[in-house]
Amino acid sequence: MNVVARRVGIVLLCVVSLVACVGLAWWQWQRFENGGTWQNLGYVLQWPLFGLFPAFMFWRLRELRARTPPREQPVSHAAPPPEPDKTPIRQDAVDDDPELAAYNRFLAQLNARDQQETR
Structure with missing residues (x-):
C-alpha cells in the first residue's frame, strides 16, 4: 500500500x-x-x-x-557471526586469582552438563 x-x-x-x-x-x-x-x-x-x-x-x-534519524543500512541476517576470540588465556593470570579459577571451573562444569543434556 x-x-x-x-x-x-x-x-x-x-x-x-x-x-x-x-x-x-x-x-x-x-x-x-x-x-x-x-x-x-x-x-x-x-x-x-x-x-x-x-x-x-x-x-x-x-x-x-x-x-528520529534515519537508519543507516539494514543489517543483513545472513551474515556469519563473528569469530570467537581465540587468544589463549594466560595460565599465570588464572593461577594468581583464585576467584577467577573457581569461576572458570564452574563454567566448565556448566558446559559439561549442557553437553551431556544435548546428546
Whole structure:
C-alpha cells in the first residue's frame, strides 16, 4: 500500500471517529436535557476528546518519526557471526586469582552438563 493511500485512510478514520464521537456527545446532551444526570453532562465533554484522540496520535507519531534519524543500512541476517576470540588465556593470570579459577571451573562444569543434556 502506498503512502498516500495509507495517509488518506488514516485521515478518513480520524474524521469518522470524530463524527461518531460528536454524535455520541449530542446523544448524551439530549439525555441530560431530558432529565439526565451530571454523568451525562460529563460524557458530553468526554466524547469529543475521545473523537480527537486518533488525530492526536497520528500527529504525535508523525512528530516522533520526524525527530528520529534515519537508519543507516539494514543489517543483513545472513551474515556469519563473528569469530570467537581465540587468544589463549594466560595460565599465570588464572593461577594468581583464585576467584577467577573457581569461576572458570564452574563454567566448565556448566558446559559439561549442557553437553551431556544435548546428546
